[in-house]
Amino acid sequence: MADTLTPVLSDNWDQIRSWQLSSYQRSGGYDALRKALAMQPADVVATVKDSGLRGRGGAGFPTGMKWSFIPQDNPKPKYLVVNADESEPGTCKDIPLMLASPHTLVEGVIIASYAIRASVAFIYVRGEVLHVVRRLQQAVQEAKDAGYIGQNILGSGYDLDVVVHAGAGAYICGEETALLDSLEGRRGQPRLRPPFPAVAGLYGCPTVINNVESIASVPVIIKNGADWFSSMGTEKSKGMTLYSLSGHVTRPGQYEAPMGITLRELIDLAGGVREGHELKFWTPGGSSTPLLTSEHLDVPLDYEGVGSVGSMLGTKALQIFDDSVCVVRAVLRWTEFYKHESCGKCTPCREGTWWLVQILERLEHGKGTEEDLVTLLDLCENITGRSFCALADGATAPIASSIAHFKDEYLAHFENGGCPFDPMASTVFATAGASA
Amino acid sequence: MAENHTTATDKTVPYSTGDSKITDATIAEMREIAARYPVARSALLPMLHLVQSVEGRVTPEGIEACADVLGLTGAEVSAVATFYTMYKRRPVGDYHVGVCTNTLCAVMGGDLIFDRLKQHLDVGNDETTEDGKITLEHLECNAACDYAPVMMVNWEFFDDMTPESATQLVDDLRDGNEVKSPRGATICTWREAERVLAGYADGRADEGPTGGKATLAGLRLARERGWTAPGGSSNADTQKED
Numbered sequence: 001m002a003d004t005l006t007p008v009l010s011d012n013w014d015q016i017r018s019w020q021l022s023s024y025q026r027s028g029g030y031d032a033l034r035k036a037l038a039m040q041p042a043d044v045v046a047t048v049k050d051s052g053l054r055g056r057g058g059a060g061f062p063t064g065m066k067w068s069f070i071p072q073d074n075p076k077p078k079y080l081v082v083n084a085d086e087s088e089p090g091t092c093k094d095i096p097l098m099l100a101s102p103h104t105l106v107e108g109v110i111i112a113s114y115a116i117r118a119s120v121a122f123i124y125v126r127g128e129v130l131h132v133v134r135r136l137q138q139a140v141q142e143a144k145d146a147g148y149i150g151q152n153i154l155g156s157g158y159d160l161d162v163v164v165h166a167g168a169g170a171y172i173c174g175e176e177t178a179l180l181d182s183l184e185g186r187r188g189q190p191r192l193r194p195p196f197p198a199v200a201g202l203y204g205c206p207t208v209i210n211n212v213e214s215i216a217s218v219p220v221i222i223k224n225g226a227d228w229f230s231s232m233g234t235e236k237s238k239g240m241t242l243y244s245l246s247g248h249v250t251r252p253g254q255y256e257a258p259m260g261i262t263l264r265e266l267i268d269l270a271g272g273v274r275e276g277h278e279l280k281f282w283t284p285g286g287s288s289t290p291l292l293t294s295e296h297l298d299v300p301l302d303y304e305g306v307g308s309v310g311s312m313l314g315t316k317a318l319q320i321f322d323d324s325v326c327v328v329r330a331v332l333r334w335t336e337f338y339k340h341e342s343c344g345k346c347t348p349c350r351e352g353t354w355w356l357v358q359i360l361e362r363l364e365h366g367k368g369t370e371e372d373l374v375t376l377l378d379l380c381e382n383i384t385g386r387s388f389c390a391l392a393d394g395a396t397a398p399i400a401s402s403i404a405h406f407k408d409e410y411l412a413h414f415e416n417g418g419c420p421f422d423p424m425a426s427t428v429f430a431t432a433g434a435s436a
Numbered sequence: 437m438a439e440n441h442t443t444a445t446d447k448t449v450p451y452s453t454g455d456s457k458i459t460d461a462t463i464a465e466m467r468e469i470a471a472r473y474p475v476a477r478s479a480l481l482p483m484l485h486l487v488q489s490v491e492g493r494v495t496p497e498g499i500e501a502c503a504d505v506l507g508l509t510g511a512e513v514s515a516v517a518t519f520y521t522m523y524k525r526r527p528v529g530d531y532h533v534g535v536c537t538n539t540l541c542a543v544m545g546g547d548l549i550f551d552r553l554k555q556h557l558d559v560g561n562d563e564t565t566e567d568g569k570i571t572l573e574h575l576e577c578n579a580a581c582d583y584a585p586v587m588m589v590n591w592e593f594f595d596d597m598t599p600e601s602a603t604q605l606v607d608d609l610r611d612g613n614e615v616k617s618p619r620g621a622t623i624c625t626w627r628e629a630e631r632v633l634a635g636y637a638d639g640r641a642d643e644g645p646t647g648g649k650a651t652l653a654g655l656r657l658a659r660e661r662g663w664t665a666p667g668g669s670s671n672a673d674t675q676k677e678d
């Protein structure tokens with residue numbers, strides 16, 4: 001049994017200037033790159049496959065398998081694209097990782113690129129995080145100066161260029177095919193699949209797209225071996241991962257643990273739910289994953305565990321809301337987000353999210369009826385699975401799940417003629433009296 | 437297809453007229469950005485950031501410059517520029533002040549902070565103060581939820597805010613006092629920030645800490661309790677930040 005917390009990706013975050021190459025190398029950085037370059041690319045892919053690493057961007061697709069889909073007999077250039085768009089509400093793991101240790105990502109980028117024989121790798125980082133962009137730019141420059149990026153890397157004969165690319169504010173650009181369009185200098189709208197990016201991705205060439213945390217996990221897998229990684233976690237969800245706790249807990253933050261820890265354990269490590277309050281609802285992996293409640297405190301937080309209770313592990317963004325929060329207000333705000341971020345390409349999502357907001361607004365202000373709840377669920381059914389990409393499925397997740405768990409609270413709004421909650425009570429600066 | 441030039445076109449672009457500050461040097465930088473990519477059009481987003489750093493917004497001249505450098509039409513560039521929220525059609529102040537009002541930050545206090553700032557600055561959403569210093573905007577989740585409620589100034593983090601610390605922050609910005617992000621650098625202007633996003637480093641990467649309290653919460657607990665991944669930690673006993 002591994003320890004309760006297992007800092008690996010976060011292990012050097014308390015080191016002096018951990019973002020610099022010299023500090024990273026003192027912690028053993030770039031040893032894995034040397035090891036990988038001495039292996040055959042196919043063996044690097046096999047090691048990542050054997051480790052059981054699954055994509056940390058939300059869907060949990062096996063990373064090594066994704067890499068093996070790149071057709072090596074295709075004469076076109078191959079590309080690696082890192083998805084550093086982190087914009088799913090609640091998700092806040094990739095940004096602190098890149099701020100504290102950008103070289104962990106850069107080393108992973110070089111190893112992954114070598115494995116799939118990419119000639120150029122792109123790090124597509126959301127534009128709204130200036131200091132992260134600075135640290136990535138500097139890390140890539142340091143790696144170039146050290147001979148880790150460029151021509152004939154460490155005498156291996158392998159050439160690679162790495163480009164840091166800042167986005168410009170659009171949640172949909174986190175969806176991998178929209179990201180590719182955006183990276184090609186277009187509006188970020190999803191593409192029809194197939195063809196999948198592994199066959200026809202960036203510029204129509206074979207492309208691997210992976211999340212920051214997935215790629216950052218690669219160096220340590222190469223360094224310590226597949227068995228080491230798979231000794232942590234559960235049967236089908238291997239390794240350690242970053243769980244992000246936010247909201248009404250005493251010590252919010254990043255907690256790196258083996259896959260399968262429970263929210264009960266995590267909340268305990270974080271010093272408990274805000275004093276004087278009780279857990280009301282939470283998201284396991286961002287706002288696009290159906291809400292759970294205190295009934296689900298002992299569910300193992302791995303892909304299978306969270307799936308078995310009708311939600312998804314997603315990005316492991318655990319947003320904790322206590323009993324001071326109105327669930328209708330929370331869901332309305334998320335729905336406004338999806339409406340704003342809908343790229344407009346398909347009708348169910350573009351029109352549907354607009355109608356969802358109209359109805360939810362009415363409900364939150366106490367002007368709804370029980371029939372509105374029926375209409376809302378009916379709309380959700382017509383949007384989910386009938387839209388072009390998963391943004392729309394995410395939009396309906398909080399609505400359907402909140403009505404399932406908290407129908408009475410919706411009813412209370414129109415019985416009450418308005419929202420029964422005091423918005424001050426849920427804030428961090430609520431006075432003791434107001435929060436009690 | 438016009439958009440499939442693999443290199444930037446060499447058409448000359450005369451942009452010395454009107455109020456536009458786009459010069460030959462800007463055009464040269466646009467070509468430099470385009471040269472970073474296997475296909476030049478990929479440079480459009482960073483080029484638009486560069487336009488904002490020069491012009492203080494996306495201007496018609498800026499759009500035409502991008503179009504000419506990439507061999508696109510102005511309409512094609514406009515279609516892209518209007519899709520992304522970071523590109524502004526109206527002039528932005530020296531300081532872009534964002535308040536996260538996505539659900540988690542909103543309930544933790546973001547809504548009240550945003551209301552207070554609107555009153556305090558006497559502006560609405562996406563409006564600029566009369567002195568041209570501050571543009572206020574509400575933001576979607578900025579990937580800092582463990583520091584809620586969160587504000588951003590020129591896309592630098594301001595963590596664990598209150599209505600009082602928020603008004604103090606904007607007053608300091610307006611008074612020209614030096615302001616530092618708790619997880620970033622000394623605040624530069626919005627235009628300078630846009631230049632970094634265009635890919636021109638400003639040498640400030642070494643400012644600020646590795647992370648804040650929330651970033652390190654799990655790690656500190658693990659250190660206290662002697663918890664490590666199998667095989668131990670190579671960092672547990674070395675010198676730490678702070």
Ligand SMILES: Cc1cc2nc3c(=O)[nH]c(=O)nc-3n(C[C@H](O)[C@H](O)[C@H](O)COP(=O)(O)O)c2cc1C
Pocket residue numbers: 054055056057058059060061063083084085086087088171172173174175176177209210211212214215389390391
């Ligand atoms: C609307 C939407 C937004 C997404 N945003 C992100 C994101 O910000 N970061 C990310 O890594 N994946 C995001 N994804 C998932 C990506 O499409 C893709 O599955 C992921 O980057 C693959 O990487 P992985 O296999 O390493 O997890 C998003 C998906 C959707 C539908």
Ligand code: SF4
Pocket residue numbers: 172190341342343344345346347349350387388389390391392
């Ligand atoms: S589901 Fe929404 S975001 Fe996705 S393609 Fe359709 S309109 Fe765009």
Ligand code: FES
Pocket residue numbers: 089090091536537538539540541542576577578579580581584586
């Ligand atoms: S909800 Fe505000 S930073 Fe995530």
